[in-house]
Amino acid sequence: MTEQPFSARARARRLFALMLKEARQIVRDPSSILIAFVLPPILLFLFGYGVSLDATHTKIGVVMEVPSQSARDLAFAFQASPYFDVRLATDRRELEGPLARREVRAIVVIPAAFDADLHKRSKTPEVQVIHDGADPNTASLVQGYAQGVINSWATVRAIGAGKARPDSGPEDRMWFNPEQTSRYFLVAGSVAVVMALVGTLLTALVVAREWERGTMEALMATPVTATELLLGKVVPYFLLGLGSMSVCASLAVFVFQVPFRGSVGALLAISSAFLLPSLGQGLLISAATKNQFLASQIAILSSFLPTFLLSGFIFEINSMPKVVQWICQVVPARWLIPSLQTVFVAGDLWSLFVKDIAVLALFGAVFLGLAVSRTRKQVA
Amino acid sequence: MAEPLVKAEGLTKRFGEGAPSLDGISAEISAGVITGLVGPDGAGKTTLIRLMTGLLQAEEGSLRVLGFDPTKDARWIQASIGYMPQRFGLYEDLTVEENLNLYAELHGLPTAERPPVFAELLAFTDLARFKSRPAGKLSGGMKQKLGLACALLRKPRLLLLDEPSVGVDPISRRELWRMVSRLKADGVGVVWSTSYLDEAEACDHVLLLNQGKLLFHGAPQKLTERTKGRVFRVTDVEGRRRNVLAEAIDEPEVVDGIIQGQSLRLVSKAGTTPKLPPNAGPRARLVPVAPRFEDSFIDALGGGPGGHSQLAASRRRIEARREPVIVARGLTKRFGDFTAASHISFEVSPGEIFGLLGPNGAGKSTTFRMLCGLLKPTEGEGTVAGIDLRRDTAGARGRLGYMAQKFSLYGDLSVAQNLIFFAGVYGLIGARKEQQIQQMIEVFALGNWLSMAAKELPLGFKQRLALACAVMHEPEALFLDEPTSGADPITRREFWTHINGLVEKGVAVVVTTHFMEEAEYCDRISLIYRGRSIALGSPDELKARIATPERPDPTMEDAFIALVEAHDRRAAA
Numbered sequence: 001m002t003e004q005p006f007s008a009r010a011r012a013r014r015l016f017a018l019m020l021k022e023a024r025q026i027v028r029d030p031s032s033i034l035i036a037f038v039l040p041p042i043l044l045f046l047f048g049y050g051v052s053l054d055a056t057h058t059k060i061g062v063v064m065e066v067p068s069q070s071a072r073d074l075a076f077a078f079q080a081s082p083y084f085d086v087r088l089a090t091d092r093r094e095l096e097g098p099l100a101r102r103e104v105r106a107i108v109v110i111p112a113a114f115d116a117d118l119h120k121r122s123k124t125p126e127v128q129v130i131h132d133g134a135d136p137n138t139a140s141l142v143q144g145y146a147q148g149v150i151n152s153w154a155t156v157r158a159i160g161a162g163k164a165r166p167d168s169g170p171e172d173r174m175w176f177n178p179e180q181t182s183r184y185f186l187v188a189g190s191v192a193v194v195m196a197l198v199g200t201l202l203t204a205l206v207v208a209r210e211w212e213r214g215t216m217e218a219l220m221a222t223p224v225t226a227t228e229l230l231l232g233k234v235v236p237y238f239l240l241g242l243g244s245m246s247v248c249a250s251l252a253v254f255v256f257q258v259p260f261r262g263s264v265g266a267l268l269a270i271s272s273a274f275l276l277p278s279l280g281q282g283l284l285i286s287a288a289t290k291n292q293f294l295a296s297q298i299a300i301l302s303s304f305l306p307t308f309l310l311s312g313f314i315f316e317i318n319s320m321p322k323v324v325q326w327i328c329q330v331v332p333a334r335w336l337i338p339s340l341q342t343v344f345v346a347g348d349l350w351s352l353f354v355k356d357i358a359v360l361a362l363f364g365a366v367f368l369g370l371a372v373s374r375t376r377k378q379v380a
Numbered sequence: 381m382a383e384p385l386v387k388a389e390g391l392t393k394r395f396g397e398g399a400p401s402l403d404g405i406s407a408e409i410s411a412g413v414i415t416g417l418v419g420p421d422g423a424g425k426t427t428l429i430r431l432m433t434g435l436l437q438a439e440e441g442s443l444r445v446l447g448f449d450p451t452k453d454a455r456w457i458q459a460s461i462g463y464m465p466q467r468f469g470l471y472e473d474l475t476v477e478e479n480l481n482l483y484a485e486l487h488g489l490p491t492a493e494r495p496p497v498f499a500e501l502l503a504f505t506d507l508a509r510f511k512s513r514p515a516g517k518l519s520g521g522m523k524q525k526l527g528l529a530c531a532l533l534r535k536p537r538l539l540l541l542d543e544p545s546v547g548v549d550p551i552s553r554r555e556l557w558r559m560v561s562r563l564k565a566d567g568v569g570v571v572w573s574t575s576y577l578d579e580a581e582a583c584d585h586v587l588l589l590n591q592g593k594l595l596f597h598g599a600p601q602k603l604t605e606r607t608k609g610r611v612f613r614v615t616d617v618e619g620r621r622r623n624v625l626a627e628a629i630d631e632p633e634v635v636d637g638i639i640q641g642q643s644l645r646l647v648s649k650a651g652t653t654p655k656l657p658p659n660a661g662p663r664a665r666l667v668p669v670a671p672r673f674e675d676s677f678i679d680a681l682g683g684g685p686g687g688h689s690q691l692a693a694s695r696r697r698i699e700a701r702r703e704p705v706i707v708a709r710g711l712t713k714r715f716g717d718f719t720a721a722s723h724i725s726f727e728v729s730p731g732e733i734f735g736l737l738g739p740n741g742a743g744k745s746t747t748f749r750m751l752c753g754l755l756k757p758t759e760g761e762g763t764v765a766g767i768d769l770r771r772d773t774a775g776a777r778g779r780l781g782y783m784a785q786k787f788s789l790y791g792d793l794s795v796a797q798n799l800i801f802f803a804g805v806y807g808l809i810g811a812r813k814e815q816q817i818q819q820m821i822e823v824f825a826l827g828n829w830l831s832m833a834a835k836e837l838p839l840g841f842k843q844r845l846a847l848a849c850a851v852m853h854e855p856e857a858l859f860l861d862e863p864t865s866g867a868d869p870i871t872r873r874e875f876w877t878h879i880n881g882l883v884e885k886g887v888a889v890v891v892t893t894h895f896m897e898e899a900e901y902c903d904r905i906s907l908i909y910r911g912r913s914i915a916l917g918s919p920d921e922l923k924a925r926i927a928t929p930e931r932p933d934p935t936m937e938d939a940f941i942a943l944v945e946a947h948d949r950r951a952a953a
Contacts, residue, residue, distance in 0.1 A: 005459040010488050016483030021471065021478075028473040153774020218530075221433045222486040223459040372455075377454065378436040 014224055018232030025206070026240060036244040040194045044251050046323040047186035058142055060096035061087045065112040070157075072125070074110055077153040083145045099132060106131050106142045108240040112238050172366075172376070183247045187252040188340035190246055190315030193304070195271065198241040199278025200285070200303035201296060203233060207286030216290075220377045230375055234279050241275045242268070252344070260321040262343030266353055270339045273360035277332040278303065280367025287374035307333040335359045383447075383571040384408035385538050386432055389442035393427050401427045403443065409571060411537070412564050416583030416600070420868030422839060423589040425573040426466065429540050430754045431504040432571075433463050442555040446537055458551050459488075462531030462539040468547070470527055471514030471746045476507055479515055479530060482655050484527065501529040504559060518739055521552025528559065539570045540564065545579060545695040549894070551671040551944065557582065576715065577869065579936070581673040588677065595680055600673050606754075607647055607679050610635075613655060614644040618661025622880040627657035629687030630876075636675065636684040639874065639880075640900045641920040647675045678869055682787075685874040690823045691851070692881025698856050703766065704729050705857050705888035710760030713746050720746040722911045725758065726904075730856070733879070735887040735902030743761035745861065751890065753777050753857050765829030765856045778807060781855035783846050785862040788840060791835030795826055795845055799852070806853035820848040840871040847878060858882065860891040864898060876901055895934040907943055 004010060026032045062078050064071045065091070079086045087104055089095050098104045107126040117125040129146050131139035210216040219229065236365060252258040285298050309315060311325070311333035317325055330332050340357040342349050386409035393402040395767040400426040409415045417425045430436040432445050434454025443450055444458045455865040459804060463469075470479050480501070484494055505525040510518065515526060524544055529889070541560070545553045557579075572583065580586050580601050588596035588603070596603050613639040617624050618714075625644050629637040633652040638645050645665075648654045656664055678684050680739055704727035711724045721743040736744040749755040751762045753773040762769045765779040789798050799820060803813045820828055824844040829837060834845060843864070850858065860879070864872040879901070883889055891902065899905055900919055907915040907922070915922055925932050 005488050013488070014486055017482055019484050022476065023556065024478060025471065025473055037770055138898070213472070214465050215469050215471055216469025217435065217465040217467075218463065218527075219463070219486070220435055221461070221463035223455055223488065224486055225455065377435065378437070379430055 006225075010185045010223075011225070011228060016225070016230050018228060019236050019295040021231060022206075022236040026236060032202055032206070032240070034196075035197050035246055036183060037239050039089025040190065040195065040244050040248040041251055043190040043193060044187065044248065047190055056143075058105045058106075058138070059085045059087065059177055061089055061098065061107040062141065063089045063092045063109045065090065065092075065093060065110060066115060068115040070118055071110045071114055074114075074150070074153050074158070077149055078108060080145075081145070084149075090262060099130070102132065105135070105138055106146070108146055111113050133359050142202065183233055186313075187248070187256065187258050187310070187340075187344060188307075188337050191271070191340055192274070192307050192311060192313060192336050194244050194248055195241050195274055196278055196303045196307040196333060197276050198237060198244055200282040201299040202240075202286040203237045203279055204284030204289075204293055204295040204299045206237075207283065208292040211286075211290035212292055217379055220379065226375050226377050227372070229373060229377075230283060233283065236284070238272075241278065242271060245271045258344055260344055263348050266350075267340075268345050269357060270336065270343060270353060272372060273357040273364070274332060275335040277360060277367050278283075280364055280369075280371050283371035284367055284374060285373055289315075306331040307371050310334065311324060311337050312338055320342045330363075332360055332363050353379075385446055387467070388428075388570075389443075391428075391431065391438050391443055392440040393424075393431060393436065393438045393546070394589065395745050400439075400592050401436070402431070403461060405587075405589075405594050406441075406598050407587050408570055409538070409593060411465065411569040412567045412599055413455070413584035413643060414560065414564065414570045414572055414582075415569055416580045416586040417589065418580040418583075419576070419589035420575050420871070423868070425543055425575075425589060428587075429463075429542050429571065429573060432457075432538075432540060433461065433826060434458060439677060447852060460537050462533075462534070462536035464531045464544060465525045466522050466535075466542045470515040470530070471483045473514055475512045475514055475654055476518070476526055477504075477511045480533065483530040486534050487927070489533050489553060490941065497533060501532060504866075506555075506560075507530045519552075521548045521555070524548050524556060525553065528556065532563070533564065536568065536768040539540045539568050539794045540836055541570065541572050543573050543575070545574060545576065550896070550941055551739075554941070558932060564804075573688050575868075577672075577674040577677060580933075584682050585783060586678070590681065595677075603676045603680065604671050604673050605676075607676045610648045610650065610652075610679075611621075611671040611675050612642070612646050612666045613647070613669045614646060614656065614660065615642075615665050615667055616661075616663045617642070617644065618660055618663060620884060623882055624657060624660045624664075625685040626877070626880065627659055627685065628654065628690075631655050631657065636678040637687065638876075638897075638900070641918065641923070645669070645675075647671075647679060648818070666726045670862070676875075685877060687877060689878040689881030691847070691878045692885055694819050694823050695851070695854060695885050695887075698730060698886035700855075705765055707763045708747070708751060708760070709762070711750050711757050711762055712745060712759035713743075713750060713755060715756045719911050721750070721908075723906070725760075725905055726913070726916065728888045730858070730888050732885050732904070732946060733883055733891060735899050735905040736890065738893045738894075739894060739900050740906035742908045744908045746911075747908065748859060748861060748890065752780060752782050753765050778853070778854055780857040780859060781850035782859045783850040783854070783861065785865070789834040789842065789846055789849065792833055794831050794833055795851075796830040797835070798845060798849060799826075802849035803852050816848075816852045820852060824848050839867060840874070843867060843871060843875060847875070851882065856887060858887050858889045860889065862892055862894070865893075874907055896940065899936050907940065907945060909944050915943050 062075045064075055073175055075088060078084055087095070092107060092109055095107045096198060099107055107130040109130065110129060111126060114125050127150055129143060131142065133139060174262045181241045251258045282299065285295050288297060289295050307313065315335065317334065319327050322330065335356045339353050342352055389406050391405040392918065393403055394400045394401050405428065416527055417428060419425055427436065431438050431443060431450065431485065434450035435459050437451050446460055447454050450457055471482070474482065480498055489497065502511065503560055505524060505528065507526060507529065510522065515523060518526065544556055548556065563570060574580060581604065583600055586596065586598065586600045586877055588595060588605065621639060621642065621644060625637055625639055628634055628644060628646055629652060633648045634654045635644050635649055636647040648652045654666065656666065657771065706728040707725050711720045711721060712719070724747050725733060736747060737939065738744045746755065750757045753769045753776055764776040767776040767779065769776050790801065793801065799817045821830070826845065827842060837845065864875050867875070880891060891898065893899060902919060904918050905922060906913045919936060922939045922943065923936065926934055926939050931938065
């Protein structure tokens, strides 16, 4: 009647029971759901929109130094553009104050000579745009949009005059849009941050919580082995980490229109390799501290912050001091981000992936090995 | 007799420097009996249990559990024991049934055998109704029963229960005891660790631990018998019984003395009869009574502390005021739609100890906090020393001393720094501050400990320091929240000697407790249950209310249970 407690079958049943328990806890615990599934969209939205340079309804001033029909026409074109909220003036000095106070972000001056230039066939009429140089990104963006407004005004005017081509300026529709590249960049970073949080912080926290609530002691006094205990944590959080990576990637591709030029298999392989050191670190932290507060502090300092600051995610590693560059080499995320960026933007480049995966697997082996050797079925 | 389940010889376990946590323990634990592991906090009970589970390793001595050596074959031991650690070990976000299923898998209970086992255990623990409720939403008593059920899934040969009755109300405590007793018939060996000496008395066999040493090993009656013929009740005491007790304890023949309602309980040295002090009055009588386990425990430790409090001697007498010092009038506190305390009223006069007695979560701490000005009442009012708590909270707080549960000391500050800090907080300055701190150091013999961090202090000294910090500013009202829970009986006696002395100087005391023995020290008690005061009276009155011909001399716990049950019956009707 009694099954051998340490047969392969009994071990497998226990492991499955532990994983089922963990899965139930994850589903019912708002904090794991928060970190794994609510945080990724928040991060992506923050990085996607927070640094994005959205130029609709930018407040600008338009100065008509001469109240001619064509000047009013052009001013009206600016007013009609969805990109601008226009404040009209007849003297640029009226708008100097507002520009300094950032009430308008740029001033478009239609000069006194505008009409005269317009009627001289030899000369393209000039329009001056005064920018707020304190914010060069907005300045360059406004520059592009203003050019666009002027170009389309000139086109309409030329067609009205029976001419095929406008006579003012080149046709230039390549609006400079810096957000695109930074967005690609940020997606890879967000995936890394979220997986570090799930792998290290969440894992360290849930193990510490088991110690605090006394459930770890109860578990340890059953026939469960130390390996089963560790696997019972690693497998569910590994899957959870991949799950939240998928949420990140889907949002990036479908909501933020980031291109995905590599293969799903490569993305999975790279992410899985990164989760190994993350989980190992989490388990190691929880073997060293049995207190949730301490575990979270150590996890944030040793995993979350390095992933944020030292992985090349926000700050370029090559521009860091040499010593810091060396430190960066032992931050696992530093080996994740180049591959992730490549898989999204460039496509499968296995020579890079294999190298990065190998390094991550090595980190993983070290951390997991340490965690296994530190975890014994002892309470003190 | 059959082979014992556990056999320890010279077992010693150290944590770092200092005295060992367990010191040369040699004992046996047999099948089919309840073995009580008895002793105060820090006696080494948990350490001994963890050694038996294989979760800790001893430095010296040998230990065999179910025939295995826990240092080598812990997993075989773990495959056939049931263990309930102090903090349940339940997953609060899993339901009752999911917890059972998890532990069934971990213990390898085949799926086919589960339905009958679950049904039996759910019926046994009366948890069938709560099968799909998350464990975190169960009451303390129900959690403990579920923990027990999880430990019993695979009918263990040895069941280890670490303080199963802590945080459990007296009614659930009795149920738990009955459940465990029924296991004896199946030959299960039960280890029940406790700091309650009344529980120890009910065990078949007792290991009495104190500071890591085994003081006694055998049937509790054996120990109890040691003080047979030496225990007396002093009845018909005239005058202040606390003063009489102080005098009586200092008589050379008396080993131990406590207050029991209106009477005193004295234990004399072997071969002597205690002499009554003159202030007991001419009508006072000595009535021999049956000894209890605690009497013999104190005797085994060499007797209780002296009867006079140096603390009280150093305090000024508080001038008699006619009106009560502490007044609660219709105090009510609601948190959302939950009423934590409902219309609680009482008054405490100078020189009186008033007890708030009740199970955890009944509302006694809420009431208490409202009176200390820590919580704003939803309705009703409270005054301390004539000061309305709602109008002048700070002023009222300056007139009261507060000793929180588990001593709210700053663990990282030294003893001296704690004293200086609390003197400052209570507004003592200059010469008076110096003088008070000096006095506290002398009275509580803190001189040798001044530079030690408060968290490093032995429990008894922590308690002294906490009391010193609460009374330095000579308050008229003293609030004590579960002051001696977990303390050993000697420390508890010393504490009450001080409190009794202060009360004689005119201090009014409010004490919360779920500890029935502590209730005996009170002049009057309010029994708090489900946010209401369901009975108010002196301990003797409350006991007399439930006395029956079959039970002429009920204990405080009997009174508590009977009154709560009567209340439940009325509520149900």
